[in-house]
Amino acid sequence: MAAMAKALPVVAEREHPLPSIGFLGLGIMGTAMARNLVKAGYDVTVWNRTTSKCDALVSEGAKRGASPMQTAGACDITFAMLADPAGAIEVACGEDGAVKGLGPGKGYVDVSTVDGDTSKAIYKAVQAKGAEFLEAPVSGSKKPAEDGTLIFLTAGDKSLYDKVVPFLDVMGKSRFYLGEVGNGAAMKLVVNMIMGSMMASFSEGLVLGKKVGLDPATIVEVVGQGAIAAPMFAMKGPSMVKGSYPPAFPLKHQQKDLRLALAMAEDVAQPTPVAASVNDIYKRAKAEGLGDQDFSAIIEAYLLDPKGLNH
Template structure:
């Protein structure tokens, strides 16, 4: 199977590399074309535009940063819509709001193409090891055609019905995750400030009722000041905002998620942190007494 892949960020690069390593022919595109080089070295072809990728491939996957990017790749000049037609399928695995996903679906199907959304649960390491959880919704026949690729990319795929349901599920998952990371960061900071060994806290959590892979995997790195990005803070905050909007739309009060979002927005004071992992919240908390000083450092050229 030859697959197109649009977007080679942290997730897209790892996912397309997995497809290549497992025998798929892959044609890639990225706004910054130099990001294609490593994949080309492993056998990928380059499409100069999204339209060129669509023209070449029967199925094309997109993994983009936000709703604006997802729409732009489809609707702009040299975009997906210029070449999509009957017999071709488009799969958007980006994390977007349901409305954006429905707009993309309408645009693709109006040209005779097939579409489903498939955002994922998991960040850099699961993407690299093919352990993502895939949340698909839309064209069932296209979903079934994509299962060989999904078997490489993820450990489990869910088909959730109509377009929009995958986006909703992903926003709910990321809303819960973001709130957990806020509480986890506060707990580690409180343990340290009150004279406890935060490493002991990690052990206690791992043996108790709230043990989970995220705390187990992220905690040691956080205590070592390792904030290399697997899920950048700016994307976590974007997802939290979209989840809160979904709550407003459905009249669901979410005070915990709203408070968590305030913590993420506070981190915007520390402009250089936006490229780091969402776990950088811990450093924000530890530096709280130095807020003015750090903000001044951020304003330096």
């Protein structure tokens, strides 16, 4: 396992023709990532189940793919960004799945956050076609995706990793190659497990502080100056205080990642009492109908006064 500093992406003046890029899945994340590839001047073909989501990117210079299979068949390297394991499997291995379009010399890079088993299943299918595979889940949500400051947690075929470095560097600010397939998924789940717990703890502090008479905005400020200051608190805190949770990373996805992390802990019999407790709060929030809001809406699961923190 080794971390590598970000190399400056150099797109211009190459000896070899630029590889063509496919991009499957244009949700919040996928759209922003594909847009950065298009902006960087790459030859990008996009596909999404709801095809209207391709329109903007096509108007910006992307080609329109007919299906995952057709897209993967037409491109040298295909990226996929799906919402969950089921989506990732379907787009890779389904009826018109990308795998059917793959073959020797081609590469498939799954940047979705999935569990290791899903990743390994896709790897096997890709390998069977003689193509290369890289799992490359990202750390970072909407804003870093737009700004090209994501962090890639990759694992799988090292030679494909080497080939996609320039693309990763357009979409992200750093990248890690972590060895065998499954390690990228595992790293992502570990990071998101910590993140989900931090957000719950932060919420707990804000709500408790409010209840004993402190100003939540001041708590955000105090937290922002000490050893526990984190960009996430600075970014989400002020809107949480206002009871606003515009979805950058939907709560239901955070809960899914906690669930997958807990399943991973189950497999190795590792106690994770805090994550177990945290997951239950996210479950409560989901049951209260907050699943589609930003995961910072977890604070609502602590508020017994329905008027929220700012009353």
